[in-house]
Amino acid sequence: MAQNNRTLGVLFNPLSKDNPVIVQILGICSALAVTAKLEPAIVMGISVIAVVAFANVIISLIRNTIPTSIRIIVQLVVVAGLVVIVDQLLKAYAYDVSKQLSVFIGLIITNCILMGRLEAFAMSNKPWPAFLDGIGNGAGYAIILIIVAFFRELLGSGTLLGYQVIPDSFYEAGYVNNGLMILPPMALITVACIIWVHRSRNKDLQDE
Amino acid sequence: MKSLRKYLDRIKPNFESGGKLHAFRSVFDGFETFLFTPRSTSASGVHIHDSIDSKRTMIIVVLALLPCFFFGMYNTGYQHWLAAGETQFPFWELVLYGFLAVLPKLVVAYAVGLGIEFIVAQWRNEEIQEGFLVSGILIPLICPIETPVWMIAIATAFSVIFAKEVFGGTGFNIFNPALITRAFLFFAYPAQMSGDNVFVATGPVLGVGHQVADGFTGATPLGQVATCTGGDLSVTGITGNPISTWDAFIGLIPGSFGETSTLCILIGAAILLVSGIASWRVMLSVFAGGALMAWLANTCQTPVYPASMLSPIDQLMLGGFAFAAVFMATDPVTGARTNTGKYIYGFMIGVMAILIRTYNTGYPEGAMLAILLMNAFAPLIDYCVVQSNIRRRMRRAKVKA
Numbered sequence: 001m002a003q004n005n006r007t008l009g010v011l012f013n014p015l016s017k018d019n020p021v022i023v024q025i026l027g028i029c030s031a032l033a034v035t036a037k038l039e040p041a042i043v044m045g046i047s048v049i050a051v052v053a054f055a056n057v058i059i060s061l062i063r064n065t066i067p068t069s070i071r072i073i074v075q076l077v078v079v080a081g082l083v084v085i086v087d088q089l090l091k092a093y094a095y096d097v098s099k100q101l102s103v104f105i106g107l108i109i110t111n112c113i114l115m116g117r118l119e120a121f122a123m124s125n126k127p128w129p130a131f132l133d134g135i136g137n138g139a140g141y142a143i144i145l146i147i148v149a150f151f152r153e154l155l156g157s158g159t160l161l162g163y164q165v166i167p168d169s170f171y172e173a174g175y176v177n178n179g180l181m182i183l184p185p186m187a188l189i190t191v192a193c194i195i196w197v198h199r200s201r202n203k204d205l206q207d208e
Numbered sequence: 209m210k211s212l213r214k215y216l217d218r219i220k221p222n223f224e225s226g227g228k229l230h231a232f233r234s235v236f237d238g239f240e241t242f243l244f245t246p247r248s249t250s251a252s253g254v255h256i257h258d259s260i261d262s263k264r265t266m267i268i269v270v271l272a273l274l275p276c277f278f279f280g281m282y283n284t285g286y287q288h289w290l291a292a293g294e295t296q297f298p299f300w301e302l303v304l305y306g307f308l309a310v311l312p313k314l315v316v317a318y319a320v321g322l323g324i325e326f327i328v329a330q331w332r333n334e335e336i337q338e339g340f341l342v343s344g345i346l347i348p349l350i351c352p353i354e355t356p357v358w359m360i361a362i363a364t365a366f367s368v369i370f371a372k373e374v375f376g377g378t379g380f381n382i383f384n385p386a387l388i389t390r391a392f393l394f395f396a397y398p399a400q401m402s403g404d405n406v407f408v409a410t411g412p413v414l415g416v417g418h419q420v421a422d423g424f425t426g427a428t429p430l431g432q433v434a435t436c437t438g439g440d441l442s443v444t445g446i447t448g449n450p451i452s453t454w455d456a457f458i459g460l461i462p463g464s465f466g467e468t469s470t471l472c473i474l475i476g477a478a479i480l481l482v483s484g485i486a487s488w489r490v491m492l493s494v495f496a497g498g499a500l501m502a503w504l505a506n507t508c509q510t511p512v513y514p515a516s517m518l519s520p521i522d523q524l525m526l527g528g529f530a531f532a533a534v535f536m537a538t539d540p541v542t543g544a545r546t547n548t549g550k551y552i553y554g555f556m557i558g559v560m561a562i563l564i565r566t567y568n569t570g571y572p573e574g575a576m577l578a579i580l581l582m583n584a585f586a587p588l589i590d591y592c593v594v595q596s597n598i599r600r601r602m603r604r605a606k607v608k609a
Contacts, residue, residue: 174356180396189370 010121011132014140016202021144022195023205026112030104031145032187038161040100041149043090045142051082051108052117053134058082059122060130066123075118076109083108113141148190156181216240234329238336262378266341268485272476273345273466273535279459280466281306284353285417287408287462290445292418301416308413310465312357313348320364321347321385328373339378339385339541340368346386346535349466350528350576351393352406359400363392383583384542387576394576402431402572407462428463429456430527430565433515434572456525467531470524477534486538489547490554494533497558498524505566515566529561532575542583546593553589557582 020026027048034044058078059066066074087105090098098105108114117137122130153159155178158166166175180186199205223236242263285302288309321340329336347364367388372381394401404427410420429443429451443451451461459469467473480486502523505516515523524530537543537557544553557578564574571577 174358176356176359176397176400178362178396179398180392183395 049138056134337378493554497555
């Protein structure tokens with residue numbers, strides 16, 4: 001039972017209490033860059049989930065054979081390989097989104113969440129927990145991206161996933177989309193608001 | 209006066225600890241100290257008191273802004289009458305029109321801003337801070353007259369929450385809240401904050417005024433300069449007659465509500481300087497920096513950047529430069545605190561404002577961005593000034609020993 005609880009914790013803690021973006025403040029750069037619209041944010045989230053989960057599994061499988069002195073290089077090679085696969089898959093099956101995400105899929109390699117999970121978890125755990133940890137952290141990242149992108153696309157463009165959700169009557173009455181939401185600064189402020197709400201709900205995360 | 213004091217004394221117990229309106233004590237306290245000097249004295253430490261507290265400071269700034277405000281009312285009406293093709297300008301009707309046009313914005317800016325401040329003060333169990341008294345009147349003064357009221361509400365809420373309250377309220381903000389409001393509007397709703405039609409009111413308000421047909425160009429002088437090509441720098445008013453330096457000084461030109469008249473701004477500046485509220489060092493150095501940069505731009509003028517062909521005098525008269533120099537740059541909270549720092553801070557604002565205005569054709573006016581930029585640098589400037597002073601004195605101390 002205790003073992004089971006721990007496995008669940010590995011999967012679900014990163015969603016809230018140990019969230020990589022809003023608690024550990026990792027991966028902020030891509031959270032700013034790809035969240036102007038909901039669709040690329042979802043694709044980016046899924047890509048990161050896939051890359052973290054499989055990189056975690058692979059590193060966990062070979063963790064006992066990696067020499068400590070070159071472990072970062074080995075980790076980078078594994079991640080780079082996976083990122084190239086994801087990039088090619090997106091180019092083949094979701095070309096438009098792939099163009100929107102442009103360089104940011106490639107930049108998953110440098111995403112701190114990946115290196116953090118590989119170093120902190122995969123190097124010292126078995127493949128199954130490592131897989132769950134990767135899924136959990138990827139999902140924690142994806143959730144924040146999707147929340148930020150939801151507000152930015154809704155308020156900035158009046159659409160969700162490309163479909164107009166703010167009725168025409170609003171625009172006729174004088175409503176105007178907020179151009180600032182499209183600009184990167186508002187992504188930071190939105191993330192800050194999420195952190196604000198999250199901290200005020202989780203007292204144990206508050207600094208003294 | 210006396211009956212007011214008596215009334216306040218009578219209702220005061222309700223707000224004290226245990227009273228039935230205890231939850232609203234900060235509201236009561238705010239109004240009481242707004243009307244009367246607080247009677248509380250310090251129980252220990254320094255006993256020397258200056259009667260100037262932050263409420264008196266704010267009220268004097270508001271008084272200094274009133275000439276601009278009244279002129280803005282007249283000018284709004286005047287531009288509206290011009291756009292409607294009228295030739296008669298009934299003074300009181302013009303002022304009434306301008307008043308009715310600006311009133312909703314003023315009320316909304318104060319209601320939203322003070323509302324948030326009151327709520328935060330209650331929530332944090334603090335006294336109400338009066339910093340918004342000035343911001344609330346500044347906001348309608350620096351926005352185009354046609355800015356929709358709901359946009360002002362959103363922008364004010366944004367700036368009070370994110371530029372002020374999250375930093376700890378009045379006195380702790382890094383950036384000037386009124387300028388953050390305008391910057392938010394400028395970047396979020398660019399179509400409503402620049403262009404030909406936003407600076408002149410076009411519809412009747414409560415039956416006063418006219419319904420203006422399209423077909424006039426109400427661009428501000430700087431807006432026209434930024435888009436003019438071929439080196440022909442002719443700036444015209446709504447009716448097509450050229451705007452002279454004298455017009456820009458008096459202020460009967462299209463522009464944001466309260467910033468057009470350099471004359472009224474100078475009256476405000478005189479009030480601020482005589483009362484000692486604003487720093488003459490900042491004001492002087494902003495104008496010096498602006499004049500220097502405008503002169504530099506003017507000596508190497510090029511048709512590629514049309515604003516570089518304006519004379520230095522015009523540069524200082526047009527747009528929001530003078531208003532920003534007198535009322536925005538001198539904000540004691542967001543500016544530099546050391547005397548040397550004030551010269552540097554003001555000078556850089558002047559230089560940056562003209563630099564942005566001249567060489568970035570995307571922004572016809574640079575004063576807002578210049579001040580926000582230097583707000584961010586003000587603590588650094590102070591730090592360097594203090595450190596260099598410490599070093600100088602250390603050196604002197606060592607030589608003696």
